[in-house]
Amino acid sequence: MTLSLYDTYAREQRDFVPIKDDGSVGLYCCGPTVYNYAHIGNLRTYVFEDVLRRVLELNNYKVDHVVNITDVGHLVSDADDGEDKMEKGAARTGKTAWEIADIYTEAFFEDLQHLNIKTPTVICKATDHIEEQITAIQQIEAKEMTYITSDGVYFDTSRDPDYGYLARLNIEGLQEGARVEKGEKRNPTDFALWKFSPPDEKRQMEWESPWGKGFPGWHIECSAMATKYLGPLFDIHCGGKDHIPIHHSNEIAQSMACYGTRLSNYWMHGYFLQTDKAKMSKSSGDFLRMQTLIDKGQDPIAYRFLCLLAHYRSDINFSWDTLESASTALNRMRNTYFQLPDGGKVDDTYKTRFISFVNDDLNTSRAIALIQDLLKSNDVADADKKATLSWFDETLGLQLADWAPAAKAEVPEEITQLVEARQKARSDKDWAAADKARDDLAALGYEVVDTPDGPEVKTI
RNA sequence: GGCUCGAUGGCAGAGUGGUUAUGCAGCGGCCUGCAAAGCCGUGUACAGCGGUUCGAUUCCGCUUCGAGCCUCCA
Numbered sequence: 001m002t003l004s005l006y007d008t009y010a011r012e013q014r015d016f017v018p019i020k021d022d023g024s025v026g027l028y029c030c031g032p033t034v035y036n037y038a039h040i041g042n043l044r045t046y047v048f049e050d051v052l053r054r055v056l057e058l059n060n061y062k063v064d065h066v067v068n069i070t071d072v073g074h075l076v077s078d079a080d081d082g083e084d085k086m087e088k089g090a091a092r093t094g095k096t097a098w099e100i101a102d103i104y105t106e107a108f109f110e111d112l113q114h115l116n117i118k119t120p121t122v123i124c125k126a127t128d129h130i131e132e133q134i135t136a137i138q139q140i141e142a143k144e145m146t147y148i149t150s151d152g153v154y155f156d157t158s159r160d161p162d163y164g165y166l167a168r169l170n171i172e173g174l175q176e177g178a179r180v181e182k183g184e185k186r187n188p189t190d191f192a193l194w195k196f197s198p199p200d201e202k203r204q205m206e207w208e209s210p211w212g213k214g215f216p217g218w219h220i221e222c223s224a225m226a227t228k229y230l231g232p233l234f235d236i237h238c239g240g241k242d243h244i245p246i247h248h249s250n251e252i253a254q255s256m257a258c259y260g261t262r263l264s265n266y267w268m269h270g271y272f273l274q275t276d277k278a279k280m281s282k283s284s285g286d287f288l289r290m291q292t293l294i295d296k297g298q299d300p301i302a303y304r305f306l307c308l309l310a311h312y313r314s315d316i317n318f319s320w321d322t323l324e325s326a327s328t329a330l331n332r333m334r335n336t337y338f339q340l341p342d343g344g345k346v347d348d349t350y351k352t353r354f355i356s357f358v359n360d361d362l363n364t365s366r367a368i369a370l371i372q373d374l375l376k377s378n379d380v381a382d383a384d385k386k387a388t389l390s391w392f393d394e395t396l397g398l399q400l401a402d403w404a405p406a407a408k409a410e411v412p413e414e415i416t417q418l419v420e421a422r423q424k425a426r427s428d429k430d431w432a433a434a435d436k437a438r439d440d441l442a443a444l445g446y447e448v449v450d451t452p453d454g455p456e457v458k459t460i
Numbered sequence: 461g462g463c464u465c466g467a468u469g470g471c472a473g474a475g476u477g478g479u480u481a482u483g484c485a486g487c488g489g490c491c492u493g494c495a496a497a498g499c500c501g502u503g504u505a506c507a508g509c510g511g512u513u514c515g516a517u518u519c520c521g522c523u524u525c526g527a528g529c530c531u532c533c534a
Contacts, residue, residue, distance in 0.1 A: 007466080023479055033532075045534040085532065167529080170463050182518040188530080218532080239532025247533090270534060271465095272527080279528070295520055309483075314466080314497055315527065325484035332483095367475050429514090438495075451494050459497095 001352075003059050003359045005052075005055045005236070006266040008244060008315060010168050013361050018061065019235055019265055025061040026234030027053060028226040028264065029120070030243060033070040034104035035085040036109055039287035040303060041280035046241045046268035048312040048362070050096070050117040052238065052268065055358050066229045067120040068222060069108075071101035071127050071260065072205060072215050087204060089143050097204040100128075108225040114300035116397045124225045127217070130207045132224040133216040133256070137193045137209075140257040146193060150186035153194040153211050158187050158420055160253045166267060167245040191250050192217035219250035222396025226263065227255070237264035242279075272315045273307075280348050301328035301398055308364040308396060314459075334403045336375055337389055346391045350374050354392055415446050417454055422448065 003016040015238035018025050026439065029049045032038055056063045090097045105125075112119070126133075137153060138186070140146055145159040164171060164388045171189065173453060178213050194215040197206045206213050209323050226234065232255065241247060248267060255263035310316045357366040373390060374385055393400045411419075422437035443450055449456045 032534085035532095038534085042534045048534090168464065169530090172462085215527080236532095241465085242529065242533060245529050246531095272534070274527070279533085308474085314473080317472070319471085321484085325472065328485095329483050332498095363474075366484075371476070372482055428495075429493070435494065447496075449498090450492075450494095 001355050001359055004057070004361055005266055006361045007265075007267060008269050009262065012166075013457065014266070016059075016266070017234065022066055023060065023062055024303060025056050025236065025368055026064050026066075026230035027056070027236045027238070028222070028230055028234065029237075029269055030069075030239035030247070031067040031109050031123075032104070033085060034101045035089040035107060035290045036104060037107055037291075039280050039289050041273040041275075041287070042240075042272045042305050043111055043115060043290060043303075044316070045238075046112060046117050047307040048270040049238050049314070050115075050397065051308070051358075051362055051364060051395070052236070052401050053118060054397060055362060056357065058355065058395050064122070064230060065118070065120040066122040066124065066226065067235075068225050069101075069123060069125045070218065070221060071098075071105065072218075072221065074108070080294065085090050089217055090204060097110045101125075114290055114294070115304045116399055117299065118397075122229050124222040124229065126225070127205065129221070129225050130216065131289050132228050134194075134209050136220055136224040136254065136258055138218075140193065140254060141256050145257050147155065147186065148211065150196075151184070152192045152196055152214065152217070154185060155193055155250070156186060156187040156192045156258075157191075157252060157253060161254055162256065163189065163253050164245070164249050166249050166252055169245060169249065183404060191246075191248075193220050193254075218255060219247055222247070223251045223254040223258070223263065224252075227259070230400045231262070232259035233261040233266055236266045236268055238268045238270065241269040244269060259344065270312050273318050274315050275318050280341060286317075286384045298322075299327060301332075302330050305330045305368075305398060308368060308398075312362055330398065333371065333375075333398075334400060335405070337386060337400045338404060339387035339390075341383045342386060344381060344387035347380050347384050349373075350380070350388050354395075364396065366394065412445070415441065415444065415457060417445075419457055420450055423455060 004013050005016050005362070006013045010246075027049075029046070053063050053065055086452055089100045093100065095103070109119075137146070139414055140155065141153070143159075145156050146153050147156055161168070170187070171187075193215055194209055194211050194216055196212050197203045203215070204217055206215055226237065237248070237251075244267075248252075250326065252262050255261050274280070275288070290300060290303075294300065301324060303326075306318075306323055307316070309326060316322075350373075353370055354367055355362045357370060360366075371389060374380065374388060375384070380388065418437055422434050422441075425433035425437060438448060445459055447458050449458065
């Protein structure tokens, strides 16, 4: 069955045809800048990329999945006095920039584990690839598409006639805009390939280069590492939609300069998770991260489920109520799955429908609606429902098979006595006493539920 | 100011030129001494105004509103 994916570059959904004919697919995903924790909006994009990878695998491709770690400091702004994020983080915490990077890199991968996101096949750090970045800058320089200012080596975007096509940038419109500060740049869209260290201070992260001591610009990192691991033209490049106008436009410009390619055959972008009708932002200081959800007793997989409920190409409005409703739905599904018998086989009709949905530009929302159909179906045996749902879950990653109802908690003697007293009252049909016992238990934080096998006690 | 994208029921969110999305919440019922869970059933929607069409929520235009980018940003 044909896999069809929306390509931002073409602005349309295209049937997927891999570049190589050996069954492999090159997938590059822009990773985190590790100067702080990821927030759940960031994480939504990695969930989307994980589903993309799983759908590619469902289509029998072997996915070479590369994710970068931006551990080089990058400027807060392009102005000369801009502070560096890594160095700023170091100053804030009293740790070195290198330690900061390690701490947040580790936290990032913990977040991915919580969300059942598959580990990339290649994880590459910018600081481990300085040589490759310098080489790439030299290649661009050889094409005479760079110039040097007092603070760095810049890419001259006016030398690229197709600059900004990905974002359909209107260069003249940008120039008319009031908010663009050029500084020493020749064009508003020009960007730094290499930044010089300030002459009077020692940076924690700096390297020698043909242009002087300094550090690489952000955009060259992705181009250089993607090319190193996947070649100058590979299949799919992903990132958040905010990368379309700047970061990805610049990556493409760099690749055009170096290799005459647009770097990736497909450009795919994850949309935002909004809170209070606004984008969640690291720089605004206050944001929700995975640990915040966990601390509030939320299940990370419920968040993954929430992400899957919507199409990756539409913004989600996040609220605690929304997460709660996703969580309720997921738990019902888990319970149902748990109670279904094993030993069935995957239902072909549902399998085909599932593939048609996820192959249609990752329509996970229809795939999840299909689960409801399946579970309510009168035509599929219970054991087959379980096998089919289990097969769906290889792509959805909800870890249904790993879930089990919470074990019965240890109950203090005092509570057991109350429950027994209530049972006695019930058998005596003394409903008032039974209800009082229920109220007393509730006051102590326990709920009693009557089942055919007798009363069960749960903490509230 | 420029550019890009969007607007679906109480909430979240699919989809479609004429026909049930789905989930959560709500309501009614079954079950239960009561309750919880579960099961069955059920209402309300396609921002506004024009246009194309036999017919538009779906296509086109305008208006209004919203988000994003233009500064690091998923």
